[in-house]
Amino acid sequence: MFWRDLPQLTAVAAVWIYWSSVLVMVIRSHLRYKTQAGAVPHTAKEIAMWMIWVPAILLWQFVPTWANQAPPWAGEAAISFITAPVALTQTAALQPLRWMGALLAVAAFAATVHCWFFMGSNWSMAVVPSKDTGLITQGAFSRVRHPIYALSIVLMLGTLITAPSPAVAVLAAIHWTMLTLKTLSEEEFLLSSHGDSYARYMKRTGRFFPKLIVPAEAPVKAEPASPKARKSVVKRNAA
Incomplete structure (x- = not known):
């Protein structure tokens, strides 16, 4: 049973709390900062992504709970798709791995909370063209965009890891794909908003993971001083 499988319960609880916190962040953005949080996408690209991504996120809340026991209304084909093989969930030797997956989920949520508060009023779920956002390059953002x-x-x-069913694997693939597409959309917007500053930031950071080798930034070439400035320097040196 789902409620007796502690690794699975821990991971699912982290997922539920994560997306409940996203809802809280949206409300907080409106009430505290009086800014849009992007809960409703504004660009055509993100509207199209939302049509696929939102159902996948909703299914993410429930499908892992069926890894050990399918719901009574599921047919035979659905049962084989949404339940995980018993050998992967009930084998004693694999329980430490499943606990590692559960703790990984909890740690990811805890680190995300830190990032949310670090962003403050700059946080949003989607691109909001009318929102004036700053470019954050400190903290976790110093190595990862x-x-x-x-x-x-x-x-x-x-x-x-805790609920290794085919259905969860498909949701994971959709989630990664949508996140990649979303970052491309956001980076296009940020390049248009911040220009060379964001372009230089992209060169020294990775999209999801830190770059192993960070290229050195080209030194800024100093412009020659004007004749008037050169005379001023000579006078100061002479004094």
Whole structure:
């Protein structure tokens, strides 16, 4: 039973709390900062993604709970798709791995909370063209451009380890794909908003994981001083 499988229960609880917290963040953004949080997408690309991604996220809340026992209304084909093989969930030797997956999910949620508060009023679920957002390059963002999305991938990975059914694997693939497409959309927007600053930031950071080798930034070439400035320097040196 789901309620007796502690690794699975822990991972699912982390998922439920994570997305409940996202809802709280949306409300907080409206009430505290008086800004849009992107709960409703504004661009055509993100509207199309939402049509696939939102159902997948909703299924993420429930499908892992069926890994040990399918719901009574499921047919034979559905049961084989949404339940995990008994050998992967009930074998004693694999329980430490499943606990590692559960703890991974909890750690991903905890680290995400830190990132949320670090972003403050700059946080949003989607691109909001009318929102004036700053460029955050400190903390977790100093090496990774999208640490929150990276942690969301880790949360999904923890779910898959504790509830390794074919259905969860498909949801994981959809989630990773949608996150990748979303980052491309956001980076396009941020490049148009912040120009060279964001382009330089992209060169020294990874999308989801830190770059192993960070290229050195080209030194800024100093412009020659004007004749008037050169005379001023000579006078100061002479004094």
